Amino acid sequence: MPAEFFPEARARGELGLAVFLNAGDPPLPVLTDLVAVLDESDVDCLELAVPFPGSPTDGPVVRRSADRALAEGVGLAETLAFVAAVRPTLKRLRIAVLADWSHSLRHAPPAGYARTVADSGADALLAHGLPPRLRTAHREALRDAGLPEVTTCYPESSPATVAEAAAHATGYLYLVARYGRSGAGTPPGGHAALAPFVGALRDLTASPIAVGFGVSAAEDLVSVALSGADAAIVGSAGVAVVERAREAGTDPVDAYRSFIAALGRPITPRPEEDTRDHPQT
Incomplete structure (x- = not known):
């Protein structure tokens, strides 16, 4: 049965935490140790x-991280072999594989790549750049493989796009906080300003909502928590930590x-829990 995302954090009333890394940066043997640290540190999702x-x-x-990983010879097969190797060692960390359709997935039919990813032990798949004409076949293949x-979507996405993303988020819905490239800073008004949009998403999906882009420090996690989201996704800031360590010749792990440790985990009481614990009279 597919693993649920962010259940432990939700049970404790904390913001869930996901981090982004490229397979192969740091090199896979070092990444094995880093993944163990994520698991020990109660990170919810990689x-x-x-x-x-x-x-x-x-x-x-x-982009530099991806180039370093490609120089290591890491592709889809190597990434999934890595997932298969580390999966038995993990106590709580979920792994969502992000794969670009044009570069990594197009060489196999949806049923083929869905089964391959599922067989690796990955907990979900995020397909980047999936052509609209393949969405139905892609989702049918994931469903048949039992792969969430x-x-x-973006806050500025069309209502149809938002509804489609919400309807098919069987793992979690990644709310990209702003248009633009990763690493370019927080959205206007901060992540807390996304609260009305997150609330609207709650009416469309029962799956967790994770906010990413511009999340790099403890204060950003607090702001994401104030939006009402279930989790924050930290990307470029963590990748930069790996890059600086490699350049300095120090241990990226x-x-x-x-x-x-410096990020912390904000407490995020949910409105329905407040109502339940403190009934109106």
């Missing part, structure tokens, strides 16, 4: 990207451990 070049939605930090889907 968005593990199959590296691909020239991403139009990523800034220079993530991570969908995405220790550097990332300190980075995660």
